[in-house]
Amino acid sequence: MSTLAPLDETITLEQLDRDPYPIYRRLRTETPVLRVKSVGRTLLTKAEDTKYVKDTPEIFSSNDPNTPMKRAFQAHTLMRKDGEAHKRERMAMAPAFAPKVIMNDWMPRYQQIAEEYVARLPRGEVVDLFPALAGPYAARGLAVLLGLDGPDGATDDQMQYWSQALITGAGNFGWKEDIFAISDHANIEMNALMDLLQDRHRANPNNSALSVMLNADDPIETSQIYSNIKIAIGGGINEPRDALNTIIYGLLTNPDQLEEVKRNADWDKAFEEGVRWVAPIQASARLVLEDTEIRGYHIPKGDTVMTIQASACRDEDLYENGEDFIVYRDKNQHQAFGNGPHFCQGTHVARRAVGQVMLPLLFDRFPDMSIPDINDVIWRGFGFRGPVQIPVLLN
Numbered sequence: 001m002s003t004l005a006p007l008d009e010t011i012t013l014e015q016l017d018r019d020p021y022p023i024y025r026r027l028r029t030e031t032p033v034l035r036v037k038s039v040g041r042t043l044l045t046k047a048e049d050t051k052y053v054k055d056t057p058e059i060f061s062s063n064d065p066n067t068p069m070k071r072a073f074q075a076h077t078l079m080r081k082d083g084e085a086h087k088r089e090r091m092a093m094a095p096a097f098a099p100k101v102i103m104n105d106w107m108p109r110y111q112q113i114a115e116e117y118v119a120r121l122p123r124g125e126v127v128d129l130f131p132a133l134a135g136p137y138a139a140r141g142l143a144v145l146l147g148l149d150g151p152d153g154a155t156d157d158q159m160q161y162w163s164q165a166l167i168t169g170a171g172n173f174g175w176k177e178d179i180f181a182i183s184d185h186a187n188i189e190m191n192a193l194m195d196l197l198q199d200r201h202r203a204n205p206n207n208s209a210l211s212v213m214l215n216a217d218d219p220i221e222t223s224q225i226y227s228n229i230k231i232a233i234g235g236g237i238n239e240p241r242d243a244l245n246t247i248i249y250g251l252l253t254n255p256d257q258l259e260e261v262k263r264n265a266d267w268d269k270a271f272e273e274g275v276r277w278v279a280p281i282q283a284s285a286r287l288v289l290e291d292t293e294i295r296g297y298h299i300p301k302g303d304t305v306m307t308i309q310a311s312a313c314r315d316e317d318l319y320e321n322g323e324d325f326i327v328y329r330d331k332n333q334h335q336a337f338g339n340g341p342h343f344c345q346g347t348h349v350a351r352r353a354v355g356q357v358m359l360p361l362l363f364d365r366f367p368d369m370s371i372p373d374i375n376d377v378i379w380r381g382f383g384f385r386g387p388v389q390i391p392v393l394l395n
């Protein structure tokens with residue numbers, strides 16, 4: 001019988017939050033399957049293993065009851081369901097993400113929002129793009145796509161606050177009541193808004209996620225409609241925000257690449273490289289349903305494995321100089337959007353909103369942008385990662 005994976009008692013959550021990449025590089029070489037005490041999970045850092053786990057939901061379930069997510073969302077969201085139950089709820093939201101709807105409904109709105117928000121930025125000043133642009137842009141676009149906008153709809157601040165409250169609650173592994181109080185409060189506000197907007201969406205059916213779910217021929221339960229709107233709020237703001245900030249950083253710190261990207265209008269390529277280089281969602285959990293093996297190690301039923309897609313995206317088996325931001329790579333088959341049945345539903349929206357709309361507009365408006373001091377750019381995050389502060393001189 002095979003043995004359990006080695007146990008690490010040295011890696012801390014603080015280290016992973018500050019900069020996990022040197023740790024992942026070491027783990028990929030030395031111990032790609034590792035039980036990490038501080039995380040309480042088995043970390044998988046090789047691309048082959050993270051993909052295998054996500055592509056094999058019969059053994060590795062998304063329904064992990066040991067996480068505080070259900071408590072934070074006050075619901076069992078589609079992200080934590082498997083099989084038919086997952087498919088039914090994912091399909092309910094799918095019309096809002098259809099390619100035609102993205103092109104005809106959402107992109108013109110994203111373009112408008114981007115122009116308005118970029119026009120607000122002062123020229124010649126140093127501005128932290130996290131609160132001044134990336135956060136509000138991601139929030140407004142999502143409010144429109146979900147059907148939470150309009151005169152009585154959500155503000156950018158509310159969207160960002162709710163998103164963070166849900167993430168904070170879902171990460172409350174200490175099960176502290178004062179932290180759940182924050183997500184509980186956000187739930188009350190989100191529920192009230194969706195109650196209020198229901199009539200409008202029923203009277204004027206449209207392609208927003210809330211409307212397509214409410215007006216479906218065979219709708220899913222209202223409680224599930226609400227909870228899946230919440231999963232999109234919790235999972236649809238910080239990723240495009242962090243991706244945008246990461247790509248701006250990558251381009252501004254590699255001026256030769258920036259010039260080439262500008263010359264060829266290769267913003268799509270810059271987007272893919274940015275999310276590969278620093279995956280906005282760095283890690284995902286899966287519950288092990290039956291005794292199994294990975295790389296010869298025994299993975300017992302009931303264990304929780306963490307697929308570290310951040311590490312998979314830099315795996316030496318797939319990438320040369322994976323630690324570097326290199327837009328013009330030969331191939332870039334990254335895992336930043338996940339794999340398998342839970343593959344990110346917002347992929348195409350995010351690609352277009354950031355890669356096709358915001359990046360060309362911003363670099364056109366401020367062609368000589370620069371980062372005055374890269375030490376002022378602060379990166380954080382183990383589960384989600386990106387710059388939490390990115391002061392840029394806008395010229």
Ligand code: HEM
Nearest residue numbers: 079236239240243280281284336337338342344345346350
């Ligand atoms: C650069 C931007 C984004 C990245 C890198 C990203 C990444 C991911 C990843 C890795 C997952 C899978 C998690 C898992 O396997 O457990 C996921 C799921 C999901 N994402 Fe995204 N995401 C992004 C933007 C968005 C946006 C803008 C939306 C909404 C408009 C969105 C909605 C969702 C939803 C609903 C799921 C759950 C899908 C399911 O469980 O079936 N994402 N995302």
